[in-house]
Amino acid sequence: MILQIAILLAVILFFAGIRMIRPTHRGLVERFGKYQRFAYPGFQWVIPFIEKMYLINVTEQMVDAEPQEIITNDNLNAKVDAQVYFRIRPDEASVKNSQYNVNTIQLQVVNLARTTLRNIIGTLTLKSANSERGKINKELHSTLMDETKEWGIDIIRTELKEIDPPKDVQETMNKIVKAENEKLAAVDFATAIETKADGEKRAEIKRAEGSRQAKILEAEGIRQFKILQAEGEAQAIALVNEAAEKYFVGNAQLLRRLEALEKSLSSNSKIVVPSNTEMINMIGDMAGVMPLIKKDKKE
Numbered sequence: 001m002i003l004q005i006a007i008l009l010a011v012i013l014f015f016a017g018i019r020m021i022r023p024t025h026r027g028l029v030e031r032f033g034k035y036q037r038f039a040y041p042g043f044q045w046v047i048p049f050i051e052k053m054y055l056i057n058v059t060e061q062m063v064d065a066e067p068q069e070i071i072t073n074d075n076l077n078a079k080v081d082a083q084v085y086f087r088i089r090p091d092e093a094s095v096k097n098s099q100y101n102v103n104t105i106q107l108q109v110v111n112l113a114r115t116t117l118r119n120i121i122g123t124l125t126l127k128s129a130n131s132e133r134g135k136i137n138k139e140l141h142s143t144l145m146d147e148t149k150e151w152g153i154d155i156i157r158t159e160l161k162e163i164d165p166p167k168d169v170q171e172t173m174n175k176i177v178k179a180e181n182e183k184l185a186a187v188d189f190a191t192a193i194e195t196k197a198d199g200e201k202r203a204e205i206k207r208a209e210g211s212r213q214a215k216i217l218e219a220e221g222i223r224q225f226k227i228l229q230a231e232g233e234a235q236a237i238a239l240v241n242e243a244a245e246k247y248f249v250g251n252a253q254l255l256r257r258l259e260a261l262e263k264s265l266s267s268n269s270k271i272v273v274p275s276n277t278e279m280i281n282m283i284g285d286m287a288g289v290m291p292l293i294k295k296d297k298k299e
Helices: 002-016 092-100 105-121 126-131 133-147 167-247 252-266 278-287
Strands: 018-021 025-031 034-039 042-045 051-057 061-064 068-071 077-088 153-164
Touching: 002 018, 018 025, 025 092, 034 092, 051 092, 061 105, 068 105, 077 092, 077 105, 077 133, 105 133, 105 153, 126 133, 126 153, 133 153
Parallel strands: none
Antiparallel strands: 018 042, 025 034, 025 051, 061 077, 068 077, 077 153
16 A cells, blocks of 8 residues: 555656756756756656756847937937847856846846947937937947846847937927928929920020031032032033034134024024125024025126
8 A cells, every 4th residue: 555655656756747848948957946957848857846947938039128218418308219139048058147147137138228228329419319220229239249248148139119309399300301301392393494494405406406407408509509500511611612612713703603693592682694694604504504695686
């Protein structure tokens, strides 16, 4: 009977000491309040009532630094809030440091982040704080990394959630932004009008240039026409001179008369030529007829 009771107690104690650790956690086993060993994920067994296991989350965690009023360098109250993402390193030394070197690590990270934000933003104006959020995040992250070296954690990143000025200051800033936007819109409109005017001016210049080129081409065509006409007349004169030299050598006076006759005929003028002149004979030769010689009454 006693043996059965002992076996039953042993079974109960065995099952009472079983611990299962997930991959997201690590375990610290203490015996009578003193650190005994490190427990990895999987099956673990502790001595009931003698040993105690503390499970430590080693995944990434987020803590909110909570909104706080911070006086900026230009003596304005700004409502500032931030978030800090950290993770306990999964090795034994880091897990031990996170539990034995700092009390309530999440609360300590929050308090440290709040203090650091006050120090950083207190040196900035409200405008620069709003425009330099990336710089504030980097400085906050760097400070937290330096201050938590002995805590066994990694600061993954920090995010500045908001920097809200007082209501009256916010209204003034909104008016300034609105005025700036209206100014930019007016400048853009004026630029568009100026661009349009420049385009029309360039188009007018192009049209004038095209008209000028057309007139130049037209003048060049007239010039070429006159040159060709003059060359034709010169060639005609040369041919006349050549014919005169060939057929009218020694008859310059007769040639002059012929030219006068040609001009008169071209204008439909009537002329009287004596019948016994050489002109009649020459015209007859040119026309292919023989002149008619009027006989005397006696004959």
